[in-house]
Structure formats: structure tokens, C-alpha cells
Amino acid sequence: MQLPIYQADAFTSALFRGNPAAYVPLTRWLDDQQLQQIAAENNLAETAFTVPAGHGFELRWFTPGEEVPLCGHATLATAHLLWSELGFIDDEIHFFTRSGKLIVRREREGEGERLALDFPVQNIQPISLGEEYTDALGVAPLSAMEVAGSNDQLLVEFASADIVANLEPDMRAVARLPYKGVICTAPGDGFDCDFVSRFFAPAIGIDEDPVTGSAHTYMTPFWAAKLDKPALKARQISARGGELDCELNGERVIMRGRAITYLRGQITL
Numbered sequence: 001m002q003l004p005i006y007q008a009d010a011f012t013s014a015l016f017r018g019n020p021a022a023y024v025p026l027t028r029w030l031d032d033q034q035l036q037q038i039a040a041e042n043n044l045a046e047t048a049f050t051v052p053a054g055h056g057f058e059l060r061w062f063t064p065g066e067e068v069p070l071c072g073h074a075t076l077a078t079a080h081l082l083w084s085e086l087g088f089i090d091d092e093i094h095f096f097t098r099s100g101k102l103i104v105r106r107e108r109e110g111e112g113e114r115l116a117l118d119f120p121v122q123n124i125q126p127i128s129l130g131e132e133y134t135d136a137l138g139v140a141p142l143s144a145m146e147v148a149g150s151n152d153q154l155l156v157e158f159a160s161a162d163i164v165a166n167l168e169p170d171m172r173a174v175a176r177l178p179y180k181g182v183i184c185t186a187p188g189d190g191f192d193c194d195f196v197s198r199f200f201a202p203a204i205g206i207d208e209d210p211v212t213g214s215a216h217t218y219m220t221p222f223w224a225a226k227l228d229k230p231a232l233k234a235r236q237i238s239a240r241g242g243e244l245d246c247e248l249n250g251e252r253v254i255m256r257g258r259a260i261t262y263l264r265g266q267i268t269l
Contacts, residue, residue, distance in 0.1 A: 001268070001269040002266055002267065002268050002269075003024055003026070003267040003269065004024070004025060004264075004265070004266060004267075005022060005024050005042075005263075005264075005265045005266065005267050006022070006024075006081045006085055006261065006264055006265070007021065007022045007023070007044070007077075007261075007262045007263035007265075008020070008021060008023070008077040008080055008259045008260060008261050008262055009077075009260050010073035010074070010076040010077040010080070010211065010213070010242075010257065010259045011076065011211040011213065011236075011243060011244055011257040011258070011259070012240075012241075012242055012243070012257075012259070012260065013258040013260060014260065015260055015262060016240070017240050017241055017242070018210060018211055018240060018241070018242045018259070018260075019045060019073040019209065019210040019211035019212075019240065019242055020044055020077075020210075020262065021044060021045070021046045021047070021048060021071075021073055021074035021076075021077040021078070022039075022042045022044050022047040022048070022074075023047070023048045023049075023050075023074070023078045023081050024038060024047065024048070024049050024267065025049075025050050025082075025086060026049055026050065026051050027051065027052070028051060029051055029058075030049075032067070034269070035049055035060070035062055035067075036062055036066070036067070038267065039062035039063065039064055040064045040065075042064075044064075045073075045074075045206050045209050045210070046061050046063060046068070046071045046073065046074035047061070047062050047074070048060070048061050048071070048074040048075070048077065048078045049062070050078060050082075050095070055094065056093060056094030056095060056096060056101075057082075057093070057094075057095055057096070058095075058096050058097075059075065059078065059097050060097070060098075061074050061075075063201075063204050063205055063206060064205040064206075065204045065205040066204055068204075069097075069098040070097070070098070070099040070119075070122075070214040070217070071213065071214055072117060072119065072212065072213015072214045072215075072216065072217070072255060073211050073212065073213045073242075075095060075104065075213065076104070076115055076117060076213060076255075076259050077259050078095075079093050079106075080115060080259035080260075080261070081259075081261065083106060084261055085261065091105060091106045092104070092105045092106070093105075099119075099120065100120055102117070102118065102119055103117075103118035104116065104117055104118070105118065107256070112258075113258075114245075114257065114258055115256070115257060115259065116254050116255070116256045117213060117254065117255040117256075117257075118252055118253075118254055119213075119217050119252065119253050119254075120217065120251060120253075121218070121220075121221055121248070121251050121252060121253055122147050122148075122153075122214075122217045122218040123147070123149075123218070123221075124145035124146065124147055124155055124218045124221075124222060125145060125146060125148045126143065126144070126145050127145065128144070129141065129144045129156075132173070132176075132177070133156070133177065135170070135173060136169055136170050136173035136174045136176075136177060137156065137167060137174070137182070137184065138167060138168055138169060138170070139158065139163055141156045141157055141158055141184075142157045142158060142159055143156075143157045144156050144157070145157075145218075145222070146179070147218055152179060152180045152181065153179060153180065153181045153182075153183065153215070153218070154177070154179040154181070154182045154183070155185060155215075155218060155219065155222065156182060156183070156184045156185070157185055157186065158184060158185070158186040159186065160186050160189065161188055161189055161190055161191050161196045163186060164184050164185065164186045164196055164197065164198055164237065165196070165198075165237050167184060169182075169200055171200070171202040171207050172202070174200050174202050175202040175203045177203075179203070180201055180203050180204050181200070181203075181204070181209075181212075181215070182199070182200045182201070183197055183198070183215045183219070184197060184198050184199075184200070185197040185219055185222075185223075188233070188235060191235050191237065192233075192235075193232075193233040193234055193235040193243075194223060194227060194229070194232040194233050194234065195219065195223045195227075195232065195234055195235075196234070196235050196236070196237045197212070197215065197219060197234065197235075197236050197237070198236065198237060198238055199212040199215055199236070199238075208238055208239075209238070210236065210238040210239070210240040210242060211236045211238065211240070211244075212236065213244070213255055213257075216234060216246050216253060216255050217253045217255075219234070219246075220232060220247070220248050220253045221248055221253070230247055230248045230249070231245070231246070231247045231248075232245075232246045232247070232248075233245055234246050242257070243257065244256065244257050245257070
């Protein structure tokens with residue numbers, strides 16, 4: 001069996017920046033073990049797979065270690081590749097996922113375009129942290145919140161962007177925390193944005209994710225309330241870096257960004 005495979009850098013307009021994701025378009029679902037093996041072989045933060053469904057696509061995402069319920073950058077990369085490589089015509093793509101229906105729209109800007117992800121808000125609730133979190137991250141946070149109804153994601157607030165930029169977590173200690181991902185955020189002073197972030201997920205095989213779209217579905221309402229503004233400019237200040245324009249629209253978060261194709265290839269199974 002031979003399958004097409006593509007790779008694109010998301011939330012950037014320049015190669016070798018943003019967050020790389022692989023995309024494998026399918027006509028039918030392979031078994032879960034094969035999907036996981038392909039993702040592990042790619043060894044990227046995410047590999048996306050689609051199967052046509054009505055006027056849209058069923059969409060699933062896999063890290064090298066497991067399937068995840070939501071991924072922003074791989075959704076952006078998939079939509080970009082459907083338009084740029086696979087001949088999709090409509091200016092709106094509907095994806096059917098474990099997190100409900102996700103929509104990506106193509107917005108033209110002069111001779112270029114941005115893609116707008118339309119995702120549901122993820123609500124967060126404050127929690128208290130023990131000393132093991134300061135030990136793992138190396139700096140005491142101002143506050144912490146977890147995604148409501150799930151212990152998968154922890155949002156940790158720090159006093160300044162410089163603190164977040166200079167974090168050097170103990171990845172083994174972070175992996176032992178009871179969360180699959182820990183995202184660290186602060187006001188964007190000095191970085192020409194409203195807020196910055198970094199995302200650490202060694203428990204699922206990703207020491208640091210370059211740009212994490214899904215995390216902005218709870219950081220956007222957090223910072224929108226804190227800064228009293230619905231439209232926000234965000235930067236993920238990993239080594240590769242990435243940029244998002246975020247907008248809180250009721251119970252939805254709109255995340256705008258760009259993507260660029262890096263690879264076209266073929267898998268032989």
C-alpha cells in the first residue's frame with residue numbers, strides 16, 4: 001500500500017519556523033496501530049489524518065506517543081495542504097473531530113491569504129500548586145489553571161515574558177506531573193504582542209511544542225478577560241517561534257495564521 005504524505009510549517013510564513021506537522025490523506029481509516037506507527041515514524045509533534053465525510057473530512061491527530069483530542073497547528077497545516085496541494089475549492093473546510101466540528105476559513109489579504117481556525121472555547125478553572133511544580137519549572141508561578149473537566153492541560157501564569165523566555169524546565173520532573181501538557185504564559189511586554197507562551201509535554205513525547213494552537217482556545221479567553229480586549233496578538237516564544245492573531249467570539253476562538261509547504265512524499269506500507 002502506498003499513501004501520500006505532506007509536511008507543512010504552521011503559524012508562520014517562513015520555512016523552518018512555526019510548528020511542523022505531517023498530513024496523510026486517506027480514503028478510509030487504517031487501524032489505530034498503523035496510524036500510531038506512522039506518527040511515531042514521522043517523529044513530529046503531530047501527524048494528521050483525514051477521511052472524506054460528506055462535504056468535509058473526519059480528522060484525527062497523533063503525536064509520536066498517542067492520539068490527542070484537539071490540535072490547532074496540524075489542523076491549520078491540513079487545511080493549507082488541502083487548498084494548496086489537493087485541489088480543495090471551497091473557502092471553508094469543515095472537520096469532524098473528537099472535539100466537535102472545527103471550521104477553517106481562507107481569508108484573502110492582497111495577493112496572499114491567512115487561514116482562520118474556528119474552534120470551541122475550552123474553559124479553565126483555578127487550582128493551587130505544590131512545590132513540585134516550582135521545582136519542575138524552575139520558577140514559582142503567579143497562578144495556575146487547568147482545563148475544566150480534564151486533567152490533561154495545565155496553564156501556568158508568570159509575571160513577565162522574560163521569565164517564560166528563560167525557563168529551563170527539568171523535563172523528567174515535568175513528565176512526572178499529572179498533566180500531559182504544561183503551558184506557561186505571561187504578558188507580552190517587550191515581544192510586540194499581548195501575551196507569550198511556551199508549551200512543554202514530555203509525558204507524550206514532546207519536550208517543547210514550537211506552536212500550540214489548541215492551547216490558545218483557553219489562553220485567549222484568559223487574556224481577553226485579563227486585558228479587557230477580545231482581539232489579541234500572541235507569540236509562542238519557542239526556538240522556532242510562531243505568531244497567532246486570536247479573537248474571542250462568544251464560545252468560539254478564532255485563531256488566524258499562515259502555513260507553508262515543506263515536503264511532498266509517499267509512504268509505502
